[in-house]
Amino acid sequence: MNIKDKVILVTGASSGIGAAMAERLASEGAVLLLVARRWDRLLQIEESIKAAGGNACAYPADLEKGEERSKLLDAVYARFGRIDILINNAGFGWYGFGYTMEIGDSLRMIDLNVKALVHLTLAVLKRMKEAGAGHIINIGSIAGSLPFQGIAMYGATKAFVESFSMALYREMRDTNIRVSVVKPGAVKTDFFTAAASKSHAQPMPVEHSGMTPGKVAGRVVSLIKRPRKSMVIPRVFSLLPLIDMLFGWLIDLIGPGLLKMNKMHNL
Ligand code: NAP
Numbered sequence: 001m002n003i004k005d006k007v008i009l010v011t012g013a014s015s016g017i018g019a020a021m022a023e024r025l026a027s028e029g030a031v032l033l034l035v036a037r038r039w040d041r042l043l044q045i046e047e048s049i050k051a052a053g054g055n056a057c058a059y060p061a062d063l064e065k066g067e068e069r070s071k072l073l074d075a076v077y078a079r080f081g082r083i084d085i086l087i088n089n090a091g092f093g094w095y096g097f098g099y100t101m102e103i104g105d106s107l108r109m110i111d112l113n114v115k116a117l118v119h120l121t122l123a124v125l126k127r128m129k130e131a132g133a134g135h136i137i138n139i140g141s142i143a144g145s146l147p148f149q150g151i152a153m154y155g156a157t158k159a160f161v162e163s164f165s166m167a168l169y170r171e172m173r174d175t176n177i178r179v180s181v182v183k184p185g186a187v188k189t190d191f192f193t194a195a196a197s198k199s200h201a202q203p204m205p206v207e208h209s210g211m212t213p214g215k216v217a218g219r220v221v222s223l224i225k226r227p228r229k230s231m232v233i234p235r236v237f238s239l240l241p242l243i244d245m246l247f248g249w250l251i252d253l254i255g256p257g258l259l260k261m262n263k264m265h266n267l
Pocket of ligand 1 (some may be wrong): 011012013014015016017018035036037038039041042061062063064089090092093112139140141142183184185186187188189190191192194210
């Protein structure tokens with residue numbers, strides 16, 4: 001797909017991967033609709049895109065709330081009449097023993113990582129079907145392919161994203177509509193600080209490592225130009241399900257110990 005002049009809605013565009021994708025796609029000539037809760041951050045990104053000669057429009061919305069999602073879609077379709085590419089990127093994580101996670105945080109994670117993504121995907125897909133073209137890109141995680149200790153809820157939400165997106169890709173195969181899932185490994189963003197700020201959360205072990213959000217943005221641009229069912233970043237992590245198959249027994253054995261060690265280390 002040619003990116004120039006496409007209307008692209010990016011959720012979670014106020015920081016990290018979402019902001020990097022928005023800036024990169026705007027530099028390719030797309031019209032960017034930026035969605036998140038922090039209005040000040042969205043405006044900064046909108047201004048920086050416009051200062052670089054691009055086109056962007058900020059829409060503040062709390063996507064955990066169904067009525068805000070509906071209002072967002074109404075406002076966007078009233079003004080632009082179409083969404084050519086939807087990137088469901090907003091999400092948050094949490095690390096620790098699952099039983100210590102506040103039930104409110106668990107349900108909020110489902111509201112954002114799953115419900116918001118389903119709501120926007122199905123509503124936009126229906127319009128794309130009428131228009132006869134479009135691309136929906138859902139940001140999953142390698143955590144969705146490897147049930148790991150400490151991220152029971154987060155990994156499960158991302159497993160949903162993967163299964164949902166790949167099934168829709170298959171449903172749309174004989175049309176001009178594509179649905180893709182992007183599965184990054186660790187990326188250096190505010191994700192880890194946001195996760196650690198939640199009740200009873202432990203710091204994530206990989207928080208100081210990882211790739212830049214710009215690297216993910218670059219790969220997403222290539223995914224739009226050459227659509228695929230799924231994209232693992234970096235590619236080597238495609239081997240993770242195989243590692244789980246071969247060494248899952250070892251992860252079962254040492255998993256709780258690793259989680260306890262991490263907890264003690266961070267006390
Ligand atoms: P981030 O910098 O924390 O970005 C999260 C984005 O989601 C922010 O723009 C945040 O904006 C938005 N958001 C959070 N709650 C929201 C809500 N209720 N309504 C609307 N927007 C909301 O983290 P990131 O690393 O870029 O994460 C982006 C996506 O990548 C997530 O889905 C994450 O699961 C996935 N991912 C991240 C990594 C990683 O290692 N960082 C790896 C794999 C996958 P506001 O706070 O302004 O609302």
